[in-house]
Amino acid sequence: MKGNGVRHFLDLSEIPAEELRRVLDFSKDLKARRKAGEPVEKPLAGKSLAMVFDKPSTRTRVSFDLAMRQLGGETIMLTGQEMQLGRGETIADTARVLSRFVDAIMIRILDHDDLTELAKYATVPVINGLTRISHPCQVMADVMTFEEHRGPITGRSVAWTGDANNVLASWVHAADRFDFTLKVATPKELSPRQALKDFVKRTKAKVKFMRDPEEAVEGVDCVITDTWVSMGDKEAERRHNILKPYQVNSALMARADKDAIFMHCLPAHRGEEVTDVVMDGPQSVVFDEAENRLHAQKGVLAWCFDAVGG
Ligand code: CP
Ligand code: NVA
DSSP states (O other): OEETTEEOBOOGGGSOHHHHHHHHHHHHHHHHHHHTTOOOOOTTTTOEEEEEESSOOSHHHHHHHHHHHHTTOEEEEEEGGGSGGGGTOOHHHHHHHHHHHOSEEEEEOSOHHHHHHHHHHOSSOEEEOOOSSOOHHHHHHHHHHHHHHHSOOTTOEEEEESOOOHHHHHHHHHHHHHTOEEEEEOOGGGOOOHHHHHHHHHHTOSEEEESOHHHHHTTOSEEEEOOSSOTTOOOHHHHHHHHGGGOBOHHHHTTSOTTOEEEEOSOOOBTTTBOHHHHTSTTBOHHHHHHHHHHHHHHHHHHHTTOOOO
């Protein structure tokens, strides 16, 4: 999205498909060159990124920090409680101030309206590092991982089983942008938000919402799940009870295509949404997926600075 003439990376639904494809191509190319030991230029030399975390993170924090540094830039790590944000300074003023210091802001904050408010008042690119509503940077790494293992995602089939959470929302956006089929099995009590269903109707994305996880995974190329209790969620015990039938285990994986892969954004809760046998089994690509956060986040950063070329 270009708000205030600035490239924000807030949601996959706001960025044209060709742009997302350029980001992935750039990410894949940088990864290949790094693996081959080839020197990579530093397109973000002299640039700085503020990383604001109002919630915990391992992958997002490490991948953005390293991505920025490996592209020649530098980072500043800030947590909500250490900032005046934690004492009531407004999001708008925080955006105005940070924009005077740094060249881009990546933020993890649960309230999606806070993210959009930050982007509205920032005069530098803002990147969504996860809100309660979406997690677009994760799904860029996920699509990259799918394509490494199974080839182009366009026209393929993917199943989601479990909670209709932030990661799922970004997968729904990706189904539209990258044109693949997504079958989503969630319990009635934890169904997708109306806005996400409206997005599917409006865009005619090939997304099918259903209840039965066995029906969802039948013959698909990829099975995905995520935690049953996301950051900020209450009623953990109730969620566990409702989501138990949505666990990804060997019996469920056996219904997918024989070459299907298993993905999970991590952190996983082993024995809950996924069994050890699946997590550690031959179909699991979860650690490739984690690694690809680094490569995909380079693409996202470079795109924000209009440096992906092509
Ligand atoms: N997948 C993901 O975003 O992980 P972190 O919470 O560790 O950043
Ligand atoms: N859905 C999870 C993803 C964590 C990376 C959460 O929001 O906690």
